[in-house]
Amino acid sequence: MSLEAAVGDLANELGSYLDTSRINQVRRAFYYAEQAHEGQMRKSGDRYITHPLAVARILAGLRLDHQSLMAAMLHDVIEDTGIPKDALAEQFGDDVAELVDGVSKLTQIEFRSRAEAQAENFQKMTLAMAKDIRVILVKLADRLHNMRTLGPMPYEKRQRIATETLDIYAPIANRLGMHAISTELEDLGFAALHPMRSRYISKAVQKLRGSHREIIEEIQGRLQAKLNERGLPGRIIGREKHLNSIYNKMKLKQKSFREIMDVYAFRIITDTEDDCYRILGAVHSIYKPLPGRFKDYIALPKANGYQSLHTTLFGMHVNIEIQIRTEAMEHIANDGIAAHWLYKNEPSDVTSVNQTRVDRWVRGLMEMRERADDSLEFIEHVKFDLFPDEIYVFTPRGKIMELPRGATPVDFAYAIHTDIGNATVACRINRNLGSLSRPLQSGQTVEIITAPGARPNPAWLSFVVTGKARSSIRHSLKGRKHAESMDLGRELLKKSLVGFGKRLSDISDAQKQAVVTHNQVNSFDDLVSDIGLGNRMAYLVARQLVSGAEEKESGEATGDLQGGGNAPVTIQGTEGMLLHFATCCMPIPGDPIVGVMDSGSGMTIHSDTCPTLPDDDLGRSRLTQLTWAKDITNEFSVELRVEMERQRGVVAEVANAVAMADGSIERINVDEQNARFGEITLVIKVHGRKHLARVMRRVRNIKVVTSINRVKY
Incomplete structure (x- = not known):
């Protein structure tokens, strides 16, 4: 078919729902794009303009507005021909130029990895969708035509495009309720990735359909007769299972091909919601419904706006799946958000509900995008929302x-x-x-x-x-961790400055900025936060602040590396995510303690006598001297080992003694030594050393207890 004839066919199709002036605007966009792409060819050998025209035909099938069709004609002009956005705005208006620019931006960034490419693309898509949902509709039509004409592409590029289609574009089409495009993208992606499997399943489906034609026609005839008998309007169509769906069910649900295909699926499309429920009663009067297989998506629509009644019946020794819906619901089911334009001049409840759901979803994506640190984290959050x-x-x-x-x-x-x-x-x-x-x-x-x-x-x-919960929790925890690292970092820096005879308030903004520049961080707060996280040493930053930023960092500095050893940092025991109590020595209030900075995770608090601490002078100088606050009310874990003579009920007696001393047992383990003596290891919660001494005294007073010791590994 010639280009002129193809454009004429498109104009005739648009004539069913657009006026002449708007059709002429779409024509004008075609001729502009034809000139812009003059001389450019596709891999197949066709003129490049055939691609934008085919994309516009897909959108015309969805009955989209004239601006979307103009954007489809022009969608590669900015990217491939060098014509600027301003020129398009001057020719066709700002809305069309914005749409074309939005589609172009979805494929313009260079990526370091495919995972990053997909994630970054998805982030850009989210921004584009938030501005105008039509951007993604044009992009989906563009991707659909590219998938239909994937054959001439090199093998590696076919694989990459097919994988991206299955990972991102098909789920987005599904989430927007565009079932027809979603299933075709899935089947085309499946055929590109697994051509032999696709051909094998396709042949098997055709063969089975031929041998089952009589059963299908008989079921359809009985359903139609029952509708006629009750005077119910409705057209009955057979429902085909698509290849990717069959393959996934075989792979994931471990079902045989025959098990999947032994279900006969029909769709009944009627006039009103009321008719849907009447037809449900009619079909249940012919065949028995299977318990637990009825779903009312009319009263409770799916998240993408899909509405229908689903029921599974048993008849003629086979299962029969039936979906019942109105014409409006059929359009929503197939075209999803695109159906919004179909009903724009005559809004229906179905359409407005669908639009609201999509708006809510896109808003949720924008929230997640703002909270995510990078595009890979963002797409990880979104995956659950794409496959609900x-x-x-x-x-x-x-x-x-x-x-x-x-x-x-x-x-x-x-x-x-x-x-x-x-x-x-x-x-x-x-x-x-x-x-x-x-x-x-x-x-x-x-x-x-x-x-x-x-x-x-x-x-x-x-x-x-859900992606929203995951991203919100992570965002909150990051904020909390940053605040806590700031507090701890400031304490450590103040302490180190004391060793140089300075206070933080003595340091000028110019000195701080010089140190920030030298350490290549964004701000002084980031530098302080790095100290709290254990990524930088407080002593070295303090020395730079006092001596000047040109002072080089050196791990061989002499003296107390934390500076100001006579000014220990006070520990409350409730500092949060950046203070960890060592499990080797289990320090409690009253124990002499020191802190060890762990890169990226803050400070671990050890007992001063912990055997895991370094014993050389340089290693000891890197420890942070700590002291306990006076009014600590928190509970801390301590491990005790109790040796005793074996006697009935002694474990209960030990537990009672701990409870009488206001302690609580976290864990208890009985180790048998011999027939006469036994050993109990218990982890208890105490407020400090005085409380621990009270608990140990109570346990020691039990007659059969021979010894009790605090365990440190």
Whole structure:
């Protein structure tokens, strides 16, 4: 077909829903693009302009607005022909120029790795979607035509494009409710990655369909007869399983090809919601429904706006899957967010709900993007949101919330609002107190209990599944870690400056800036934070501040490397994520203590006599002298070893003695020595050395106890 004829066909198709002036604007965009791409060819040998024209045809099939079609015609002009965005804006208006620019920017960055390329692309896509969702629709149509014409590409490029399609573009199309494009992208990607498997399954499907034609026609005839009998409007169409779906079910669910294909699928499309439920009753009167296989996605739509009634029936010795929906729901199911333009002039509840869901999803992506440190972390957060298998739970006021399968009350809390998630302390499930880590089930009512000043627990990261919860928790923990590293770093720096006879307030801004520049960090706060994290030595930074930034860092400096050994840092015991108590010596308030800086993770506190500490002068000089605050109320773990004569009930007696001294047992282990003597190892919680002495005295007073000692490894 000639280009002129192809453009004429497109104009005829657009005539069914666009007026003449808008069709002429699309034509003008085509002629402009044809001139711009003059002389450029595709790998297949076709003129390059055939590609933008084919992309516009795909969007016309979705009945998109004229600006999207113009952007489709022009989508490669900025990138491939050097025509600037301003020139397009002058010719076709700002909206079209912005759309073309948005599509162009999705493929313009050079990447160091494929994983980074995909992640970076996805971040750019998110920004583009937030500005105008039509950018991603043009990009999906562009990708779909590229996948249809992938054949002439070199093998490695085919593999890369197919993998990216399956990893990013098909899931996005699915998340936007565009089932038709999503399934075609999946099948084309599967065929490019596994051509032999694709051909084998395709032949097997055709063969099976031929041998089962009579059964399919009989089922369809009985369904149609029942609808006619009850005077219900509805057209019945067979539903094909696509190749990638069959392959994934065989691979992941360990099902045989015959098991998957022994299910006959039909779709009944009718006029109204009311008709959907009437037809459901009609089909249940012919064949028996299978228990637990009915889903009402009309009352509870999927997160991407999909609505339909699903039921599985048993008849004629086979399972029959039936979907029942209205014409509007059929458009939403196939075209998703693209159907928004189809109903723009006659808005329906279905469309507005779908638009709201997509807007909410894109907003959520933007929040995650702002919190993520880099594009790879961002895409890790998003993966769960791209592959949802939803559950539906209720707020106490009856509002429905959709969450991915496996979501916990913490995911639910963050889905409501980030601040609620951050302040969560407990939850009620169906009015009873529940576990924050237990996965929720559809139909449960969830109430979140919050407390002012509460903060996310790092352990939550081990069980939350939604990207929003994961990114919000990480963001909060990073902020907390930064604040704590600042506090600890400032304390250590002050202490080191005392050794030089200076205070932090004596250091001028110019001196601080010189040291910041010398150490190649962004700010003095970052330098202080690095000290708290253990990435820099407080003594060396203090020496630079006092002597000038040109002072070189040297690990061979003499004297107390932490500086000011007579000014120990005070420890409260509640400093948070950057102070760790060593498990080798288990220090408690009252023990002489020192700190060892660990690069990136802060300070570990050891007992001064811990055998794991260095014993040479240089090694000891690198330790930070610490002292306990006077009013510590926290509990600390201590390990005790008790030797005693074996006697019935002695373990209970030891436990009782610990309780009488206001101690609590964390762990207890009985080691048998011989028939007469035994040994108990127990870890207990105490407030300090005085409390420990009281506990040990109580245990020692038990008649059968021969010795009790504190254990240090």
